[in-house]
Amino acid sequence: MAARIVLPVMEDKRPVRNRARRRPRPFLLLLIIAASIYGLYSFGYFTSFRGALPSPHFESVPVSETSGAGNIAQDVQLATKDLVPLEAHIISKCPDTRDCLKELLLPAMIQVYQKVNFTLTYIGTPTENDGVECKHGPGECMGNIIELCAHQLYPDPKIWLGFTMCLTKDYSSIPERELVEDCALEHAVDFDKINECATRDDGAFGMSMLRESVKRSASVCFLSTPRLAST
Numbered sequence: 001m002a003a004r005i006v007l008p009v010m011e012d013k014r015p016v017r018n019r020a021r022r023r024p025r026p027f028l029l030l031l032i033i034a035a036s037i038y039g040l041y042s043f044g045y046f047t048s049f050r051g052a053l054p055s056p057h058f059e060s061v062p063v064s065e066t067s068g069a070g071n072i073a074q075d076v077q078l079a080t081k082d083l084v085p086l087e088a089h090i091i092s093k094c095p096d097t098r099d100c101l102k103e104l105l106l107p108a109m110i111q112v113y114q115k116v117n118f119t120l121t122y123i124g125t126p127t128e129n130d131g132v133e134c135k136h137g138p139g140e141c142m143g144n145i146i147e148l149c150a151h152q153l154y155p156d157p158k159i160w161l162g163f164t165m166c167l168t169k170d171y172s173s174i175p176e177r178e179l180v181e182d183c184a185l186e187h188a189v190d191f192d193k194i195n196e197c198a199t200r201d202d203g204a205f206g207m208s209m210l211r212e213s214v215k216r217s218a219s220v221c222f223l224s225t226p227r228l229a230s231t
Contacts, residue, residue, distance in 0.1 A: 093140040101168055143174035149206065166187060
């Protein structure tokens with residue numbers, strides 16, 4: 001009898017297919033997390049932590065009930081009460097004024113402008129007809145008034161003092177319109193506002209400011225040339 005031949009058992013293997021690796025789906029994961037957080041928040045889970053966090057503290061700042069022109073002087077006094085008074089007594093059409101501002105005042109202001117309440121007052125002689133006599137004539141009076149108007153309209157010394165020094169560099173041309181316009185443009189000053197201030201009430205407003213300024217200079221000491229004073 002012939003020997004029985006046993007064939008080896010072969011495993012039934014299926015052909016291997018190239019399957020692409022499944023990539024994670026971040027959008028779906030984020031959607032599930034967001035839905036979970038929203039559900040917890042809706043049931044008040046996070047509200048219990050609010051009381052444990054300190055609430056931000058804001059100090060109230062007092063505000064004036066009115067902000068009309070009548071309160072401007074009071075606001076300025078409050079803002080400058082802790083500053084050291086510093087005055088320069090000048091005349092607009094004068095080479096000494098130019099030198100004083102350039103060589104004395106400007107270097108000092110660069111160092112201490114945040115610590116002083118700086119003002120310019122003008123030298124002259126009040127007259128009986130509510131006017132002022134200026135050393136270099138009516139043109140100088142008008143130059144003084146223009147500079148006082150700049151001080152009133154632009155309280156920031158960087159503006160009105162820069163404008164004044166610009167005029168003083170060409171003091172012999174004060175108060176020519178071209179010079180005033182050029183300096184106004186250079187220092188972001190509105191020429192029309194300056195002109196309105198200087199000519200208001202047919203010039204009475206500007207002359208009144210100049211008279212008060214001249215009286216202030218005379219009350220400090222006898223002055224004939226520009227100088228600095230600290231009171």
